[in-house]
Amino acid sequence: MCADTPEYKDTLNLPRTDFPMRAGLPKREPEWLARWQKIGVYDRLREKEGRPPFTLHDGPPYANGHLHIGHALNKTLKDMVVRSHQMMGHDSRYIPGWDCHGLPIEWKIEEKYRQQGKDKDDVPVLEFRQECRDFAAGWVDVQRAEFQRLGITGNWAEPYLTMDFHAERVIAEEFMKFLMNGTLYQGSKPVMWSPIEETALAEAEVEYHDKESFTIWVKFRVLGMEGTEFDGANVVIWTTTPWTIPSNKAVVYGADFSYGLYEVTETPEQCWAAPGDKFLLADKLAADVFGRARLEEGQWGRVADVPVEALEKMSLAHPLAGVEGAEGEWDAPRDFRAAPFVTDEEGTGFVHCAPSHGMEEFELYRELGMLEQVITYNVLPDGSFRPDLPLFGGRRILKETGKEGDANKAVIDTLVAHGGLLARGKIKHSYPHSWRSKAPLIYRNTPQWFAAIDRPVGDGQDELGETIRERALTAIDKVEWTPRSGRNRLHSMMEARPDWVLSRQRAWGVPLTCFVKVGATPDQPDFLLRSEKVNQRITEAFEAEGADAWYKEGAKERFLAGEVDPKEYEQVFDILDVWFDSGSTHAFVLRDREDGTDDGIADVYLEGTDQHRGWFHSSLLQACGTIGRAPYRKVVTAGFTLDAKGNKMSKSLGNTIAPDDVTKQYGADILRLWVAQTDYTADQRIGDEILKGVADSYRRLRNTMRFLLGSLGDFREEDRVAPDDMPELERWVLHRLAELDAQVREGYRTFDFQGVWQAVFHFATIDLSSVYFDIRKDALYCDGDTARRRAARTVLDLLFHRLTTWLAPILVFTMEEVWLERFPGDESSVHLVDMPETPASWRDEALAEKWAAIRRARRVVTGALEVARRDKTIGASLEAAPVVHVDEATAAALKTVSFEDLCITSGIEITTDPAPAEAFRMPEVEGIGVVFERAEGEKCQRCWKILPDVGTHSHPGVCGRCDEALTELNVPA
Structure with a gap:
C-alpha cells in the first residue's frame, strides 16, 4: 500500500516495535518466571484491599513422580480460573497442595527395600516413616518447579502438605469427630484387598483391566432328598474364582427362575460326566452348561421340573466333603436358599457363596443374622491360604510379583481328583486391579474401621439431613456443577455407596487415633474409648511432633495416663485411608489458614472426572460428617487426556507426552493455549500435529498483537479521542469490544475457556486483522495528525488494554511480553492489573446492524x-x-x-x-x-492510491492527502 520511493518512504508512520515475530518461548519464559518471583506478583495482588475473595481449593496430587499431561491440563485450568477471577476484581487465592501419605509413596520405599534385599518389617517404623517423608518432600520440590514452569500462579512459598504437623493434627481431629459422634465403628466385611500391598483399598484406588481367569463348573451333591427323583443329583455352580471354593458356605438360587432336572444319557471321551448323572440347572442355561462339559445335544435330556418347593427342602454337600486328608473341614452341609442377586444371564442359575469374599453374599447372611456360621478366615493378608487349611495350606492366590499363584490350580486339581468338577475353562473379563501395583485384587473379609453413612450423626447440624448419606445427597443439589452431568454421576454413586472403609494396613499416614478396650467386642458400648481429654493430648502432640507421636515408645501411656488404665486398652495402628486425608484438606487449608476462607468453604473445586469417586466424593463425605455440608460451592470436572488417535496414554504403548517435552519444544504458552482451545469437559486429544495447529493459531494472534504495538509506539494521552467524536468504523469496533467484554467475563465466570478463546481469537484475527487493521493501515501509515488517525490510535489503545488482560489468564507469558514491550519497568506486569471496565454506552445495536x-x-x-x-x-x-x-x-x-x-x-x-x-x-x-x-489517474508515490489529482500539488507525485501530510511534516516541496 505504501511507497518505497526514497524521498517519501521515511515520511510514513510505519509500525515501529522490537516485539519479535518469533516468540522464542522455551528460552524466554523462564526469564519472566524469575521476574515474577523477584517482584512478588502473587503477594502484591493479595495487598489489594476491599476486593471480594474467591478461592479455588487445590486437589492435592501425589508427591511421587514427574508430572504427566493430565497434571498440566488440571493445573492450567485451575490457573485460568484463579487469574481470570483476579483480573475481574476478586482477591483470587490459590494455595497449591500435595498428598504426601499413603500407598503410592510407601510402595516406592518398599520397592527400594526390595532392590536392596531389605524387609520392610525389619525397619523401625519411625525410620520407615521418615524415609517416606523425605521421599515425598523431594518430589514436592520437583513438582513445584514443574508446575511453576507452566506459569501456574499461587502461594508456592507456603503450599499445604498433608504431612505437615498441623495438617496431621487436623486430620486426626477430623477423624476423632467421627469417633465422638458415633459414626465410627469396627466391622468385619469383605473389602477390596491387595495381596501385594497387603491392605484394603478404596474404590478410588482401583482400576479395571482385562484379566484371564479360570472358570469352573462345580458339583454340589443334593442332600435330604432320598427316595425322590432328586436323590443323587448335583446342583452345579459356576465361578471365576476357584480359590474361593474352600471358603464356600452356601449355594443360592433365584426364587422365580425355571429350573429343571437333567440326566446324562451318554458321554464322549474326556468328559467328567457319566451316563445316569443328574444335574439341577436353570433351564435357560442348561444347554450352555452341557456344551461346556463337552456333551452334545442328544447326550442329555430334561427329565423333570424342579419347583421352588423342592429346592426349599434341599441342602447340599460341599464337593470336598469326606475327602481324605481334609480333616472334616468341609463335611458340614452347605446352606441352600433363594437370594435376590441370582441371575440366569450366565453361569448355571445357582451361585456359590463364600460370604468372606463377596459383598452380596455377606449382606445376605448379615440380614439373616447368620454371619458367625458362614464367615471364614482362610486367606491371609498376603493372599495365601492359612497354613493349617487342609489340602491347600500356604498356597497363594497371587505370587509376590502379582502374577497368578498356585491356589487356583491346586483347588481345580483337587476337585478333578475327587470328582467335584463338571467342566472348566478360561475367560477374559474386566477385573479390579490396584492402581499402584497394577496387580489383581480380591475381596477379603477382614476387621476394618468404617464410617457409617446411614447412622444419625447426632451433632446438631441436621439442616441437610441426619445421616451422612442424607446430607450428601441434599448438598449435591446445592452445588453448581460444570458440566451438569457431574451432579448425576456423584448423586448416583452416593445413593448406592456402602459405609466408608477408613482403615488401611500400612505404616505411612495418619493413624486412626483411637483405643479399644481389651476383651470388649465391637458391639459393646465401651468398646471404643471416647475421651475429649485424651483427644486433646493427641492433637497437641501431633501439632508439635506430627503423627510420629503415635508410634513413639510409651505413646499409649502418655495419652491415657490419668484418664484410664493403659493396660485396659489397645492402641489402633491402622492408618487412615489417604482419601480421608485429602477429604479433610478443607479444614486445615480453607478453615485454618489466614489465606483460607471466612466460612471454610471453597468457591470451586476443579479436578478430573475420576474424582467423582475420589476427591469430590471423599471431601463431600468427610465434610458432611463434620460440618454438615459440602466444602465447595461449585465443582468443575475435566475429562481425560488421550493421544492424537483417541487412545488412552500409556508408557507401555509409548504414546505419552510429558509437559516438559512440550515446553522445551514449543513453550508453556502453547500448552496452555491447547488447554484453552479444547473442550476440557470431555476427553481431549493431544499430539504433534494438534500442537502444530495450536502453534499456528498462536502465531496469528501474535501478529495481531505485534501490529497493535507497532502502531502505538508513540501514542500519547493527548492524542485520545472521545468515542462520540470517532468515525463510525471506530465506533463499530467499540461496540464489538462491549459485546466481547460481556462474553469474556461470562465465559470466565462459567469456566468456559474454550468459548473465551474462540471469541477473542475470532475477533482478533477476523474483525481486527482482516477487517479493521486492513482498512485503517492506510490512515495509520499515511495520514498526518488527522482526527481519523487519532481516533484509530485511540481505539488501538483501548484494544491493547482489553486484549492483553482478556488473554493474560491463558497466555500468561506472551501477554506479559506484550505488556512490557509497551510499559517497561521494574514493577510493571499485566498480571497486576484488572480487566478494564467497558462502558455500556459503547453498545450501539443500530450501528452494528448498519455495519x-x-x-x-x-x-x-x-x-x-x-x-x-x-x-x-x-x-x-x-x-x-x-x-x-x-x-x-x-x-x-x-x-x-x-x-x-x-x-x-x-x-x-x-x-x-x-x-x-x-x-x-x-x-x-x-x-x-x-x-x-x-x-x-496517477499512482501516488506515497500512499499508492491511483487518483486524478496526483501531480497537481506542491509536492510532486502525491495526492492531496499526502501533500497535506508532507507539509505538516515540513518536507520541502
Whole structure:
C-alpha cells in the first residue's frame, strides 16, 4: 500500500516495535518466571484491599513422580480460573497442595527395600516413616518447579502438605469427630484387598483391566432328598474364582427362575460326566452348561421340573466333603436358599457363596443374622491360604510379583481328583486391579474401621439431613456443577455407596487415633474409648511432633495416663485411608489458614472426572460428617487426556507426552493455549500435529498483537479521542469490544475457556486483522495528525488494554511480553492489573446492524477484486475503482462512509441501477453485484492510491492527502 520511493518512504508512520515475530518461548519464559518471583506478583495482588475473595481449593496430587499431561491440563485450568477471577476484581487465592501419605509413596520405599534385599518389617517404623517423608518432600520440590514452569500462579512459598504437623493434627481431629459422634465403628466385611500391598483399598484406588481367569463348573451333591427323583443329583455352580471354593458356605438360587432336572444319557471321551448323572440347572442355561462339559445335544435330556418347593427342602454337600486328608473341614452341609442377586444371564442359575469374599453374599447372611456360621478366615493378608487349611495350606492366590499363584490350580486339581468338577475353562473379563501395583485384587473379609453413612450423626447440624448419606445427597443439589452431568454421576454413586472403609494396613499416614478396650467386642458400648481429654493430648502432640507421636515408645501411656488404665486398652495402628486425608484438606487449608476462607468453604473445586469417586466424593463425605455440608460451592470436572488417535496414554504403548517435552519444544504458552482451545469437559486429544495447529493459531494472534504495538509506539494521552467524536468504523469496533467484554467475563465466570478463546481469537484475527487493521493501515501509515488517525490510535489503545488482560489468564507469558514491550519497568506486569471496565454506552445495536450490511457489501467487492487479482487483471486492490450495484437502503448506508477506504480501493461508485449480467455476485449475499473498473489517474508515490489529482500539488507525485501530510511534516516541496 505504501511507497518505497526514497524521498517519501521515511515520511510514513510505519509500525515501529522490537516485539519479535518469533516468540522464542522455551528460552524466554523462564526469564519472566524469575521476574515474577523477584517482584512478588502473587503477594502484591493479595495487598489489594476491599476486593471480594474467591478461592479455588487445590486437589492435592501425589508427591511421587514427574508430572504427566493430565497434571498440566488440571493445573492450567485451575490457573485460568484463579487469574481470570483476579483480573475481574476478586482477591483470587490459590494455595497449591500435595498428598504426601499413603500407598503410592510407601510402595516406592518398599520397592527400594526390595532392590536392596531389605524387609520392610525389619525397619523401625519411625525410620520407615521418615524415609517416606523425605521421599515425598523431594518430589514436592520437583513438582513445584514443574508446575511453576507452566506459569501456574499461587502461594508456592507456603503450599499445604498433608504431612505437615498441623495438617496431621487436623486430620486426626477430623477423624476423632467421627469417633465422638458415633459414626465410627469396627466391622468385619469383605473389602477390596491387595495381596501385594497387603491392605484394603478404596474404590478410588482401583482400576479395571482385562484379566484371564479360570472358570469352573462345580458339583454340589443334593442332600435330604432320598427316595425322590432328586436323590443323587448335583446342583452345579459356576465361578471365576476357584480359590474361593474352600471358603464356600452356601449355594443360592433365584426364587422365580425355571429350573429343571437333567440326566446324562451318554458321554464322549474326556468328559467328567457319566451316563445316569443328574444335574439341577436353570433351564435357560442348561444347554450352555452341557456344551461346556463337552456333551452334545442328544447326550442329555430334561427329565423333570424342579419347583421352588423342592429346592426349599434341599441342602447340599460341599464337593470336598469326606475327602481324605481334609480333616472334616468341609463335611458340614452347605446352606441352600433363594437370594435376590441370582441371575440366569450366565453361569448355571445357582451361585456359590463364600460370604468372606463377596459383598452380596455377606449382606445376605448379615440380614439373616447368620454371619458367625458362614464367615471364614482362610486367606491371609498376603493372599495365601492359612497354613493349617487342609489340602491347600500356604498356597497363594497371587505370587509376590502379582502374577497368578498356585491356589487356583491346586483347588481345580483337587476337585478333578475327587470328582467335584463338571467342566472348566478360561475367560477374559474386566477385573479390579490396584492402581499402584497394577496387580489383581480380591475381596477379603477382614476387621476394618468404617464410617457409617446411614447412622444419625447426632451433632446438631441436621439442616441437610441426619445421616451422612442424607446430607450428601441434599448438598449435591446445592452445588453448581460444570458440566451438569457431574451432579448425576456423584448423586448416583452416593445413593448406592456402602459405609466408608477408613482403615488401611500400612505404616505411612495418619493413624486412626483411637483405643479399644481389651476383651470388649465391637458391639459393646465401651468398646471404643471416647475421651475429649485424651483427644486433646493427641492433637497437641501431633501439632508439635506430627503423627510420629503415635508410634513413639510409651505413646499409649502418655495419652491415657490419668484418664484410664493403659493396660485396659489397645492402641489402633491402622492408618487412615489417604482419601480421608485429602477429604479433610478443607479444614486445615480453607478453615485454618489466614489465606483460607471466612466460612471454610471453597468457591470451586476443579479436578478430573475420576474424582467423582475420589476427591469430590471423599471431601463431600468427610465434610458432611463434620460440618454438615459440602466444602465447595461449585465443582468443575475435566475429562481425560488421550493421544492424537483417541487412545488412552500409556508408557507401555509409548504414546505419552510429558509437559516438559512440550515446553522445551514449543513453550508453556502453547500448552496452555491447547488447554484453552479444547473442550476440557470431555476427553481431549493431544499430539504433534494438534500442537502444530495450536502453534499456528498462536502465531496469528501474535501478529495481531505485534501490529497493535507497532502502531502505538508513540501514542500519547493527548492524542485520545472521545468515542462520540470517532468515525463510525471506530465506533463499530467499540461496540464489538462491549459485546466481547460481556462474553469474556461470562465465559470466565462459567469456566468456559474454550468459548473465551474462540471469541477473542475470532475477533482478533477476523474483525481486527482482516477487517479493521486492513482498512485503517492506510490512515495509520499515511495520514498526518488527522482526527481519523487519532481516533484509530485511540481505539488501538483501548484494544491493547482489553486484549492483553482478556488473554493474560491463558497466555500468561506472551501477554506479559506484550505488556512490557509497551510499559517497561521494574514493577510493571499485566498480571497486576484488572480487566478494564467497558462502558455500556459503547453498545450501539443500530450501528452494528448498519455495519453488518456494510460488511456484507464489502465481502462482495473483495470477492470481485480477488477474481481480478487471480486473473492478473490487477496486482493490488488500489488499482481498482469498481461499480457496486445495491438496493436503495444499502446505497444510503454505503454513501455515509468512505466505502472505497473500507474496500481498500482508490475509488468506488455506488449505484442503485440493476446489476448487469456480467457483474460479480455471491450466492449467499443477495441483491449486490460488482462490476470491475480500473481506477483513473496517477499512482501516488506515497500512499499508492491511483487518483486524478496526483501531480497537481506542491509536492510532486502525491495526492492531496499526502501533500497535506508532507507539509505538516515540513518536507520541502
